[in-house]
Amino acid sequence: MNAEGASSSEGSVTAAVLVIGDEILTGRTKDRNIGYIAEYLTKMGVDLREARVVPDVEAEIVEALNALKGRYDYVFTTGGIGPTHDDITADAVAKAFGVGIDEDPRALAMMMERYRPEDLTPARRRMARIPFGAELIENPVSKAPGFRIGNVIVMAGVPSVMQAMLDHAARGVRAGLPMRSETIEAGGLPEGIYGDALGKIARARPDVMIGSYPSFVDGRFRNQIVVRGRDADKVSEARRAIEAMVESHLSDAKPL
Amino acid sequence: MNAEGASSSEGSVTAAVLVIGDEILTGRTKDRNIGYIAEYLTKMGVDLREARVVPDVEAEIVEALNALKGRYDYVFTTGGIGPTHDDITADAVAKAFGVGIDEDPRALAMMMERYRPEDLTPARRRMARIPFGAELIENPVSKAPGFRIGNVIVMAGVPSVMQAMLDHAARGVRAGLPMRSETIEAGGLPEGIYGDALGKIARARPDVMIGSYPSFVDGRFRNQIVVRGRDADKVSEARRAIEAMVESHLSDAKPL
Numbered sequence A, B: 001m002n003a004e005g006a007s008s009s010e011g012s013v014t015a016a017v018l019v020i021g022d023e024i025l026t027g028r029t030k031d032r033n034i035g036y037i038a039e040y041l042t043k044m045g046v047d048l049r050e051a052r053v054v055p056d057v058e059a060e061i062v063e064a065l066n067a068l069k070g071r072y073d074y075v076f077t078t079g080g081i082g083p084t085h086d087d088i089t090a091d092a093v094a095k096a097f098g099v100g101i102d103e104d105p106r107a108l109a110m111m112m113e114r115y116r117p118e119d120l121t122p123a124r125r126r127m128a129r130i131p132f133g134a135e136l137i138e139n140p141v142s143k144a145p146g147f148r149i150g151n152v153i154v155m156a157g158v159p160s161v162m163q164a165m166l167d168h169a170a171r172g173v174r175a176g177l178p179m180r181s182e183t184i185e186a187g188g189l190p191e192g193i194y195g196d197a198l199g200k201i202a203r204a205r206p207d208v209m210i211g212s213y214p215s216f217v218d219g220r221f222r223n224q225i226v227v228r229g230r231d232a233d234k235v236s237e238a239r240r241a242i243e244a245m246v247e248s249h250l251s252d253a254k255p256l
Helices: A033-044 A058-069 A089-097 A105-112 A122-126 A159-172 A191-203 A232-253 B033-044 B058-069 B089-097 B105-111 B122-126 B159-172 B191-203 B232-253
Strands: A013-020 A046-054 A074-078 A101-103 A129-131 A135-137 A146-149 A152-155 A180-187 A209-217 A220-229 B013-020 B046-054 B074-078 B101-103 B129-131 B135-137 B146-149 B152-155 B180-187 B209-217 B220-229
Touching: A013 A033, A013 A058, A033 A046, A033 A074, A033 A159, A046 A058, A058 A074, A058 A089, A074 A159, A089 A101, A089 A129, A089 A146, A089 A152, A101 A105, A105 A129, A105 A135, A122 B191, A129 A146, A135 A152, A135 A159, A146 A159, A152 A159, A159 B209, A180 A232, A191 A209, A191 A220, A191 A232, A191 B122, A209 B159, A220 A232, B013 B033, B013 B058, B033 B046, B033 B074, B033 B159, B046 B058, B058 B074, B058 B089, B074 B159, B089 B101, B089 B129, B089 B146, B089 B152, B101 B105, B105 B129, B105 B135, B129 B146, B135 B152, B135 B159, B146 B159, B152 B159, B180 B232, B191 B209, B191 B220, B191 B232, B220 B232
Parallel strands: A013 A046, A013 A074, A074 A152, B013 B046, B013 B074, B074 B152
Antiparallel strands: A046 B046, A101 A129, A135 A146, A146 A152, A180 A220, A209 A220, B101 B129, B135 B146, B146 B152, B180 B220, B209 B220
8 A cells, every 4th residue: 555655654544536437427427425435534534635437447447446556545436336237346356456256155145134045136146246355344225245355445336325335444444633624704705816815824834735715606706715734723823814814805895 | 649549449539527626535515527527528429438536736637637638539627727826727737738837918818808907916817827839718707718738628616617618618629429328217126136137138239338327215226227329229229128128027026
C-alpha cells in the first residue's frame, strides 16, 4: 500500500472510490455512492483522494484497481457483484491481486439464510464466488456478501445494500484524525470581491485548506467559504480571519 | 488523441469526464455533473468511457488530464475556474499541454459585458487567464468563459453554469452514431432467477450490450434489463428474446 508514499506522508489515512458500471457512464443511473462514501470517510477522518467510474469491462476494472490500490490506503469499489453476466467485479479483483477465485462455502452459507437450496440457481451461486484470501463483508439486506482483499473493499452498487456493507466494512478500516471543518456564510457577497483577500488569508495559513464554494440559486450566486484542517485552533483562527474579512467587505458594500 | 487507439477502433466517439474539487471528495457537495454529462453525451452518440474526481491539487489534475486526453477523443472537465485561490484548473490544463497562460483579451471582453471596469478586481481577472491556443466557451449565465484546448473542454463546476457551457461546447464535438437503448421491465422477478438465461442470451449476441439493473425500493428489489447497441434491428431482436425469456419465467412462477 502507498507504494508512492505520497498520500500517507503526513500520517493521514487515504482512500479512493471505484464505481463500476456501464449504467453510470450512460447516465441511466445517477451515482449516489461517491457522495455517500465521501461523507462517511470524512467523518472517520479518512481522506478520500480520488474517485473513478469505469465500465463493466474487465481490463478497465483491473487497470483502475492496480492504479488505486498501490496509491491509497484503501480502495472502496461499488457495483458488479450481483448474479448476472455483467457482474464481473469479483473476477477482476482476483485478477488484479493475481489470486484464484472460486465458490466460497462461507459465502454460500450466508446466502442459505435467504435462499432455499432449490433456489440457489447457478446465477445466484455466482454471487458466492470470492477471490482466495478475501474476508467476507456481511450484507444484512440481501445476504450475498461483499468482501475485502488486501486494501480493497468490494461492495454492491445498489445504494441501500452498499450502505449496509459499508457499516460492516468500516469496522476494519483504520480511522484517521478527523478533519475539522468550519463554514463561513458569505451570502450574496461575490467571490470576485473577496477572492483577493481570501487568497492572502489562505497563503498565510498553509496548515489549513480553504475553499470557496458558489452555488447558483434563483438566478443569484450564494457563496460559502470552508476552512478544513486537523488542528482545531488553526481552523478556528482561520475562520475568525475570514469572518472579519467578509464582515469588512459587507460594510464596504453598504456604507451608512 | 486516442494514442492507444483502443476506444475509437469501432468508429465510435469516446469521452471522459474529470471533476475537479475538494468539495466533492469530502462529500460536502454531491456531484451532479457526471450524470448530466453522461446523459448528454449518450444522446449525442458519444460514449462516456470513464469519469474521475480529483482534488484541487495541481499535480493530480495534470496527471489525470494527461492520462485521459491521450486515451479518449474528448475530456470534459468541471470545476476550478472561478476567481478564488483554490481555482487552479486553467493553470493545470496549460501545464498538461505544455503551453503558457495569460490574461486573454477576448475573455476580458466577455466579462466586461457583466462587470464595470472598476469591478474587475484582480480575483475576477484571474478568470480571464486562458492557456495559449485555447478557444473560448461562452458562459451565458455569468460571462466568465470556459475554454477548449486540443481535445480538452474546460467548464465551470456550478451545475447551471456547466450546463450552459456544455450546450455551447457541444457544437464543436463530433457526434457519434447514437446508441439505441431498450428497457425491459423484469419487475419483481429476481435477477437470480433469470440470470442464467440472460447470460445465454447475452453471449449469443456479442453486437449488443445487455445489462441487468436492480433497485431496492420499499424492501424489495425491482429489476430492469437494458439492451444497448448501434444496430436498431439487433437491439430489437435482443429485446424480443429477453421479453420472451422474462415472460416464460413469470408464467413458471405463477402456474395456473
